[in-house]
Amino acid sequence: MANKISPVPFNGTKEQEQKLLEVIAAHKDTQGALISVLQQAQDIYGYLPIEVQKIIAEKMGVPLEEVYGVVSFYAQFSLNPKGRYKISVCLGTACYVKGSGDVFDKLSRTLGISSGECTPDGRFSLEACRCVGACGLAPVMTVNDEVYGRLVPDDIDGILADYQAR
Amino acid sequence: MENVNIKINGMPLSVPKDATVLEACRLAGIQVPTLCYLKEINEIGACRICVVEVKGARTLVASCCAPVNEGMEVYTNTPKVLDSRKKTLQLILSTHKRACLSCVRSGNCELQKLCKDLGVEDESYYDGENVEYDIDDSAAHMYRDNSKCILCRRCVAACQMQKVGVIGPNDRGFESHIGCAFDLNLGDTSCISCGQCIVACPTGAIAEKDQTDLVWQALADPEKTVIVNTAPSIRATLGEAFGMPIGTNVEGKMVAALRRLGFDRVFDTDFSADLTIMEEAHEFLDRVKNGGKLPLITSCSPGWIKFCEHYYPEMIENLSSCKSPQQMFGAITKTWYAEKEGLDPKNIFVVSIMPCTAKKFEVGRDDQAAAGVPDVDVALTTRELARMIERAGLNFTLLPDEAFDNPLGESTGAGVIFGATGGVMEAALRTAVETLTGEALADVTFQEVRGTAGIKEATYHVAGMDINVAVASGTKNADELLKKVQSGEKQYHFIEIMGCPGGCVNGGGQPVQHASVRNNVDLKALRAKALYDADEAKAIRKSHDNPVIKEVYESYLGEPGSEKAHHILHTTYVKRGL
Numbered sequence A: 001m002a003n004k005i006s007p008v009p010f011n012g013t014k015e016q017e018q019k020l021l022e023v024i025a026a027h028k029d030t031q032g033a034l035i036s037v038l039q040q041a042q043d044i045y046g047y048l049p050i051e052v053q054k055i056i057a058e059k060m061g062v063p064l065e066e067v068y069g070v071v072s073f074y075a076q077f078s079l080n081p082k083g084r085y086k087i088s089v090c091l092g093t094a095c096y097v098k099g100s101g102d103v104f105d106k107l108s109r110t111l112g113i114s115s116g117e118c119t120p121d122g123r124f125s126l127e128a129c130r131c132v133g134a135c136g137l138a139p140v141m142t143v144n145d146e147v148y149g150r151l152v153p154d155d156i157d158g159i160l161a162d163y164q165a166r
Numbered sequence B: 001m002e003n004v005n006i007k008i009n010g011m012p013l014s015v016p017k018d019a020t021v022l023e024a025c026r027l028a029g030i031q032v033p034t035l036c037y038l039k040e041i042n043e044i045g046a047c048r049i050c051v052v053e054v055k056g057a058r059t060l061v062a063s064c065c066a067p068v069n070e071g072m073e074v075y076t077n078t079p080k081v082l083d084s085r086k087k088t089l090q091l092i093l094s095t096h097k098r099a100c101l102s103c104v105r106s107g108n109c110e111l112q113k114l115c116k117d118l119g120v121e122d123e124s125y126y127d128g129e130n131v132e133y134d135i136d137d138s139a140a141h142m143y144r145d146n147s148k149c150i151l152c153r154r155c156v157a158a159c160q161m162q163k164v165g166v167i168g169p170n171d172r173g174f175e176s177h178i179g180c181a182f183d184l185n186l187g188d189t190s191c192i193s194c195g196q197c198i199v200a201c202p203t204g205a206i207a208e209k210d211q212t213d214l215v216w217q218a219l220a221d222p223e224k225t226v227i228v229n230t231a232p233s234i235r236a237t238l239g240e241a242f243g244m245p246i247g248t249n250v251e252g253k254m255v256a257a258l259r260r261l262g263f264d265r266v267f268d269t270d271f272s273a274d275l276t277i278m279e280e281a282h283e284f285l286d287r288v289k290n291g292g293k294l295p296l297i298t299s300c301s302p303g304w305i306k307f308c309e310h311y312y313p314e315m316i317e318n319l320s321s322c323k324s325p326q327q328m329f330g331a332i333t334k335t336w337y338a339e340k341e342g343l344d345p346k347n348i349f350v351v352s353i354m355p356c357t358a359k360k361f362e363v364g365r366d367d368q369a370a371a372g373v374p375d376v377d378v379a380l381t382t383r384e385l386a387r388m389i390e391r392a393g394l395n396f397t398l399l400p401d402e403a404f405d406n407p408l409g410e411s412t413g414a415g416v417i418f419g420a421t422g423g424v425m426e427a428a429l430r431t432a433v434e435t436l437t438g439e440a441l442a443d444v445t446f447q448e449v450r451g452t453a454g455i456k457e458a459t460y461h462v463a464g465m466d467i468n469v470a471v472a473s474g475t476k477n478a479d480e481l482l483k484k485v486q487s488g489e490k491q492y493h494f495i496e497i498m499g500c501p502g503g504c505v506n507g508g509g510q511p512v513q514h515a516s517v518r519n520n521v522d523l524k525a526l527r528a529k530a531l532y533d534a535d536e537a538k539a540i541r542k543s544h545d546n547p548v549i550k551e552v553y554e555s556y557l558g559e560p561g562s563e564k565a566h567h568i569l570h571t572t573y574v575k576r577g578l
Helices: A014-027 A034-045 A050-060 A064-073 A093-097 A100-111 A153-165 B021-027 B079-094 B110-117 B154-161 B196-200 B212-219 B234-242 B251-261 B269-289 B302-311 B313-318 B325-341 B358-363 B382-391 B413-419 B423-437 B475-487 B523-537 B547-557 B563-569
Strands: A085-090 A124-129 A141-143 A146-148 B003-008 B011-016 B051-054 B073-075 B142-144 B168-170 B177-179 B206-208 B225-230 B265-268 B348-354 B378-381 B455-462 B465-473 B494-498
Touching: A014 A034, A014 A050, A034 A050, A034 A064, A050 A064, A064 B168, A085 A093, A085 A100, A093 A100, A100 A124, A100 A141, A100 A153, B003 B021, B011 B021, B021 B051, B021 B073, B051 B079, B079 B110, B154 B168, B154 B196, B196 B206, B212 B225, B212 B348, B212 B378, B212 B382, B225 B251, B225 B269, B225 B325, B234 B251, B234 B382, B234 B523, B251 B265, B251 B382, B265 B269, B269 B325, B269 B413, B269 B423, B269 B547, B269 B563, B302 B313, B302 B358, B302 B475, B302 B494, B325 B348, B325 B358, B325 B547, B325 B563, B348 B358, B348 B382, B358 B378, B378 B382, B413 B423, B413 B523, B423 B455, B423 B465, B423 B494, B455 B475, B465 B475, B475 B494, B547 B563
Parallel strands: A085 A124, B003 B073, B225 B265, B225 B348, B348 B378, B465 B494
Antiparallel strands: A085 A141, A141 A146, B003 B011, B051 B073, B142 B206, B168 B177, B455 B465
16 A cells, blocks of 8 residues: 655644644643644644654654544545645535546546655645535536536546646 | 442443443353453454443443443344344455455454354355455565454554554545555565554454465475474464364374475574574673673564664664574574584475464575575474464374474473573573673572563662563563663663563464453463473573583684674664655
């Protein structure tokens, strides 16, 4: 099984680390504070890469695996940053029956990432979502705030090329 | 202790107030089946095999973690209970790779036994989609196969019990699996190779890397002189693999079996344990006299050594530079013995039988090749030796008792107690005290360092000085002890640490005892007793009195701690970090 370390290079700042250490210091001796620390860490960094989880594990005095076990259990935590272009494909009922699964697969293949991941250059992240309220345009995906409807897999290369060029 | 009155299957019973329903049932002579439950290690009530009916309770109750209370009425064998246990097993089987014919644990699998005992007839009843898992064989000593994992978490608890905690449950729901952080390979983590997860696993999801084929090949190679050595604790545990009572000393049958397997020489690691004492006691006295780094900490246990390198790299200088008895055995065999017998070290194949999976890691460490070839070629666990004996068709229990070969089969009582926590300390004290005082000890036993307590301490007044010693077994206890040493709360001159709780007798390479046994007897104490009895029966009980040890120093090494001894018998460590 491939490991789950984000391929996007970590570029946390000293200021972020300082903030994280303050959060940990405030919670260190509270029983069951790990989730709270993780939530605030994600607020600081936007996601929870191994570098951040290692700091939390060391300073909270718990094994890294225990931290990772919690992070990987809850859907609210992300191991990858959001890309500059955040792609969400609707896998809700209407879009799905209109073929959004194929669109999603095409994106996943083309970008080489699966749901919740980000391309190593930080440009694109991919996730599945449920209903963006545009069922009349099914199947639908959004790239940041832009909405694309009535998609077929063959549309994907063109759309991505457009964002590659920006 | 206050008691409460309960009824089990209609029978009235008075049981201690703080007992669990499971314990109460046992007092009533009923062994409720369990799967995830490991007493004092994993008490999470997750698997639902131990369920019982309690009058008035809304649902079935997990007996392993339900406390008794006054007036409780428990039913252990109702159709509802039996049906529930069976369904649970069928659901577990639906995601379990049922490769039972070839599985390493076939015949000794707790899941297999439960299915048989509880009458599971249709093992594929709930079959459906499954997650595919790769086998993780990245570590030197073991592999993990999640397709056989039943998520009982006994391995996770065992790893936490060691204060290592490199495996745990990842992801959720259908995707839940046991893995390392970020699903890294085990070999890339700070796993200490102790193998406590293996002896905790009820199925074949975790096992040592079987290296018996390498040994069969060497035995069949006419060019090789194949020399075997058996660690002190093997004689106290090997019999268990053949159904003998826990704590039976099978030294004679073990030697007979090894000879019949075709080993050219059957030697004893107890000899090199004696050799270790000569070097380590000398090192200790040298550090005391010359202001060396104290406390000196023993280095026999490769699980402890790896723990120290990962978690206490700043204490590496405290470690004795002595190789472990396994490595000293290989080193002296391929140097002194090879020279004496006119053998080319390249054609000597040294096999160790060890209670330990970390020994497989140790064999491949740097700076373990005194004769320019690896000191030891293969380290097998007790379980692998048992497998070889079975494969060869030897009827172990009917074998005669035979004696080790000479000269490296000659050992003392000090060597044999190395297999139990406190044994290395006691053996070292026997030699160090006599060296310091120049007088023979009236009593060679040091009771204070015996017993299965996780941490033991003692102060001995020797030749006008107080020697403070401590003994820890299990790396969690080691961690606790070292924290006190680092903070200055405790001051010791000499510390013995063994990686596994109770020492080598309870090592990760020992025969697997089912939870139903482990939960109810003290494995550590029963096995250790066999070693202390063996010590008492020995004519010679002090390492420095071993005649072959004397010969090795007189004719070859010179003095303990000599340059030659350092070259052959000592090693170095690395800071690994986390």
